[in-house]
Amino acid sequence: MLTERQRMILNAIVDDYIRSAEPVGSRSISKRGDVGYSPATIRNEMADLEELGFLEQPHTSAGRIPSHKGYRYYVDHLVRLDNLSIDEVGRLKSVFAEKITAMEEIVQHTASILSQLTNYTSIALGPEVFNASLRHFQLLPLNEETAVAIVVTNTGHVENKTVPIPPGISASELEKVVNVLNTKLVGVPLFKLRAQLYNEIGQELSKYVSHVQEMMTMVESILADDSSHREVYLSGTTNILAQPEFQDVDKIKTIWELLEETPALIKVVGSAPTGIQVRIGQENLHEAISNCSMITATYTIDGQTLGTIGVLGPTRMEYGKVINMMNHLSGQLALFMRRWYK
Amino acid sequence: MLTERQRMILNAIVDDYIRSAEPVGSRSISKRGDVGYSPATIRNEMADLEELGFLEQPHTSAGRIPSHKGYRYYVDHLVRLDNLSIDEVGRLKSVFAEKITAMEEIVQHTASILSQLTNYTSIALGPEVFNASLRHFQLLPLNEETAVAIVVTNTGHVENKTVPIPPGISASELEKVVNVLNTKLVGVPLFKLRAQLYNEIGQELSKYVSHVQEMMTMVESILADDSSHREVYLSGTTNILAQPEFQDVDKIKTIWELLEETPALIKVVGSAPTGIQVRIGQENLHEAISNCSMITATYTIDGQTLGTIGVLGPTRMEYGKVINMMNHLSGQLALFMRRWYK
């Protein structure tokens, strides 16, 4: 659809603009050397590219800047995935070289390194516990009225919650309940827990315990929100302040308000498909970042998506570099996951 | 030290400036009515107050703004603690009216309400676990190589960590270790755990288990950082963007970088003494907020400080309103703590 020369020029403009954040003129492209034409020729092509919707002109006597469509074409057809520097590879690997502690930490740490290397903001969604299964259930009374409930999944994820103990229930009864739940529910996927609870546990419990109904509602309240709960890790949120396009306090505010709002973030980042995904401008699912780009990578185990790591920056993002890092990271994460879950 | 008239004028200037964020002139004070003097008289007093260091003048032909010393005097001697509105009291109480779940949630929720009511940023330090004692210890193997360790305190706080299992240790041995630890260590304050571990547990363990040394290092690594670990909850971080003094991206950046750095925050907020504390400008312990004010309140149990909740805003803060809220909150929190810990 575009001629080779048009592609070269578009590529040059996007590259220059990404570096300088300033409209690119015909003369500066001609001088670069890799496009061997005079400014006049380039101007003609630029006019064509603008007509086709790949470029925009802030005002008559300014150079051109890429449109969203232009960025899209650049990402899809032009971007060069230069190799990462030794230093960058090293720092990416350093995350996984550490002693394994919690998987959440790995994800969080990855986000942190990513934001440092890219100078953009990174957003990581912790592993989805939805598909995990119950590994252990525990109920520890703190006093006569409250107890701590702990749910551990087979992925090593721990959730805890303080719950009131229904009146008239003794410690020994609680213990029996915990035993029944553990023998009956261990290995059951979290999202099936509640169904299982009613089908199998109800009558079983009535053999050992008096206030069955109260116990059931208590246990249900514990299991209720665990399957949907997700951790969000932000890193490098101040990085966007260094970008010239975000010198305006209003823009910063709308973006930041999104970053503060966990559910919206989960929607924006978590909806990304498996693999590496580039969302440019309005392709994003939230108004606040309609002049940002986001590059996401999912981490999976056995083809099952666990979570997502995203980098958020201006549409004028260093796509090549970031995509590269995400690729690299994706591979490392996959390796790590395999080791982690065996 | 100040005459009654000077105090009135200083009070009027600070009040006006807090409202308008603009230098206050002699005429506008004269017109307010509560100071019944002509602009000329007020000008004379203003010149004196400036000489004494309570006021500053941005430039010759501008009005006056309070200096840090002026704010300090205002807070110490002049500020009127007007009553909170019914709505405000209601919203503050709403936090504690909810069903009690985790204490962390209460703290977090309090911070959130506080930032909404004040339109400033609030910072809450979760309860210090240092003084809590061990309620329960657990070690759940996930596979042959890793296990989840869970530490529960008597305050209902749960910490968890994934640790590698030393090679050559069987599941049944792990179980024995857990039993020994629970019988010997429950009730011991967290900060004494490690000492206790070496004094009492070592030889006890050798009766049941083969690789004692490896087990000990593993257990130690679990207990290592738990006593210093603290949660920080931020809320309303975008609120400062609405303040006219923070329209400058550079200023925003330095403040935000502080907010992103948990250890520094803990130092800044956590160093506040028991009770309500107002820190104005350079009184704060960090350069980044040397033109901010912070009002902190601690929450305690039996005179023992557990944590701190702070409100961060410009030095031009609505001291009266915020101090009032903090007072109110402090009382509510104390009540809550008593109920919570029994």
Place this chain on the structure above:
DNA sequence: GGTTAGCACTCGACTGTGATGAGTGCTAAC
């Protein structure tokens, strides 16, 4: 026909100037 030099034109960014007005300090009168 594609390419390029030349040129008039556009328009934002910057600079300098003058007007405006809020606010002051000082003096003298009350």
Place this chain on the structure above:
DNA sequence: GTTAGCACTCATCACAGTCGAGTGCTAACC
């Protein structure tokens, strides 16, 4: 001790003029 009056200061704003980067178009060139 208080206040009216007045000259003075200085940030802010609107306006005009200059500059220069960059364009679009035309005509000449290969």
